[in-house]
Amino acid sequence: MTMMSVTFEVMFRVEAEVESGEVVCVVGDCDRLGNWDPHHAVVLSRESSIPGQCRKNNQQMENRCDKENRKTCDVWRKKVKLCGMKNYNYRYFVCQIIESDSEFTERTVKVIRWETNILPRVFSPADYMKDPGKYDAEIMKFGEYEIHGISIGGKNHVTNGWLTDQSEIHIRIHGNPIRMWKPKYRKQTYRIKCTPLDQRYKDHLDEDEEEDEWGTHVSPPSTFTKVLVSTLDERHINHCVQSESGTIFEAGSYMIFTAETTEPESLGFQFDFYVNQEGVTPKHIGYCYLLPVDLKKSNDTKTVPITGLNHKPIGQIDLDYLTVKPVPGLDLKMDVSYQNYWKFERKSLDVGHRGMGSSYKHKKLAAVRENTVQSLQDAANHGADYVEFDVQLSRDMIPVIYHDFHVAITYRKKKRGELEFYQASVKDLKLSELQSMKLAHASRISDNDRDDIHEDDIDPTDLQPFPTLERVFEAVNPATGFNIEIKYPQEKVNGEFEEINFYDRNKYVDIILRVVMRTAGHRRVVFSSFDPDICILVQRKQNKYPTLLLTNGEDVEKYVPYLDLRTRSIDMAIYFATFSNLLGIDVLTSTLFRNMDKIEKVKEAKLVLFCWGEDNNDSNAINTLKQKGVDGIIYDRIDFFKSGDKSVFQVEQEQTERILMSAGLLSPTDTLQNLEPSFGSESEVNS
Template structure:
């Protein structure tokens, strides 16, 4: 059971929970009051906590216990909001899917890409090749700067003692434990380098400044044409079904999201922005803390390619859809791995009035992009937009002539 409440003073708010069972021994469905418990005012210093409370009988004896998992969402500071513009629940769909450049021009450290991923140059190149939006990942440095980078870790090369002839080694370092100056100046390797071939993050010195890794969000806002929309993924570690966390010792959710939002609203200008995250709590906070930009819930779905997350809200397409509906999110961003074998998911999402973006390795194919476009997906995220982008103009002309295939005709917006 999930319930929410709003209060100006959470430190003084408590709850009394009363428990009933249905007694059918006399043939009637008569509820019987069996016990109660109290949730005393909560510790408001942390976003997420868990309590185990005794369930007391009417004779004041313990007859069981109940686990309470709670989240406290606090208002973001130093940002003033009004109703001048609000796109959280509005999406004007013109009958043709948006092309979204994955990390700009695509993943580059383990694939072939024309420009290094998640850089100002990559985002700008995607715009020049017809992208409507670009998707990229944002996280915080040790000195609280917002940097664009996908992984939680990097590898630092070090030399062992002189009497050890094994050569240099790689030390795994969390991005959150390095300052912006260190990230932008040190010689670093991709986190996957520890598993095999060393992948240099910084590359050759002759790369121009806008192609260097770890740009700040501010550099992206000012260095990329404002007509290009940003799909900003908020990175926050999750626990997988085996109990392993993607990263431990992260900042508290409220503080983390506040700093990111402050950075966005400082430099966003008139740019179109969509927030997204795999972390359900981040999605809730992004939705509640601001009323200007929409939020999409990212989901791997019933995946075999990745280790599933432990959180029940992340485990399937329908669960992701119901979570988005319950929190008033604009929509969902689903992986194409299993969606392509069950295209009915697209109609189920659209029938609920949700916006649907699709991401995944399988999208790097012209035929797949055309299939998703045909079925009315709102946004398609893929690598190498210069190579895989289909002719959207011809498709739009066909839509105008013949109507929208495989979906409801006459639709102009989802809200």
């Protein structure tokens, strides 16, 4: 028998905290372990069950406020046959599984949470053969492991799952949305409870059953869906189980009900209103509905009537919703995830703003046109750790790099033949039109100096605007990280819309994500957006790259604030990022300089902090921000303010390669990039 034909019956055994209906699975890098695909993972069997909490190992679980859940601390196990002497990489995850009734469709898998340490667990046949009994008897702890005595990634990581087969619906109540018509109800404080309604029941109940079983104002609740509640304040940032009489809604606050379902077209919601008085049992006074017919778009705001218990209307409420759907056909694996990982001990990162800097406004700081291949590559050549750029879609739905929603195109007047500028939307022009027409920045419309309007644009291709996202991934040094800002128009507090009749959010994000997932390779990627809903979609639709919320903070002088409450302060940005499991926030620097204590507050929330703005274009400001521990600083003209021509990642890789070569673990002709991905082009093992 050769060594390659050796077969091992490996016992996978782990302790994990689960809820009713959840199971534990193992997934890995071979056919027997599903090739990192959660749909083909090995389902473990429950060995024992102990009421109560497991040994805690991650902050996310400690912060959960769903105390009414009945969880158990279970040990799960399964023997799997593995062949050969190669090492096997694997991870554990907790999920819900619905087996398919058809042989042509896969089972539905909803990943609840999974181990996301930078390096996966490893089964070594050589180590196993030394003491099989010890290995089989070991009970591992979900989320906790070491390799050769080293804690992988510096700490234990367990990350919430992403949308695999299910959709997620957010119902938001914020500001002052409740308008009661009777004076006695107007000054009351209300508790609100949201109950899911599964409309699939409606064809199975006759009129008598509906009246007797559910009452005259209650529809049958969904037995397949759980609704959790959150408030973007100090009360319930995390998803919480609702109490019998709901959660208090305070005027000016932001409340979110969240539900996941595999059939969003059948899911509706009932909202019950209770008068809240201290020391008195909450009084039920009315209800309203948000039905599937109301949830046709990705997002919208609905004003619905509140009906009293006597079946007469007593008021109305504004309900804002967002539906997040999985990306069709996007094949997401579980080999690695950086969504909630950051190497905090690393020094502050230098991020090139739109490449080498803004070139259209102010003093035309950049030597080359912003958001072009040349600008991004020049920043990379001058040692930028990341380059920041803006992505939106052309009319033919191709992701292009450009900052503003509008451009100025030239047209000739009927009389005198004079050329003038006309403002056009980027979304209304095809890629071929954007790249071939003589375009100017929208600010040129009010510019009196138009001597260059008759000149030809003969710049080389890499200096031309509107490179595609795919082209940028191919052309820019792969050692340079990408901070991809996804543009999406919003309404401002003055009633102005940045753009109208824009793309559906789900479709918009799906197109951009497909390009990124197909072309990113080993490049570091961080997404960001000023639109909180875009951040939610990006975070929930994929499982690999992290997301930052961009915010102006409290600065109302430089920019007109957005209407969305989640964008208007650093505190709200912190609450939102925590609720959405984002990596962190990206704040306008002028806001930080007015209140430097906010930097520490972001750190206390265990969030990554980037900053942006013209204030960063100063060496003293950059040094101050670095001393305060800001994780990423976005500024113009990397060539002026950063010394050296290598990014911190290139320097770290070269240092690691030297160490491995001196230890005989890497040949002089090899590099970390050539090693298998599980070893990590990131090389984030903390010694």
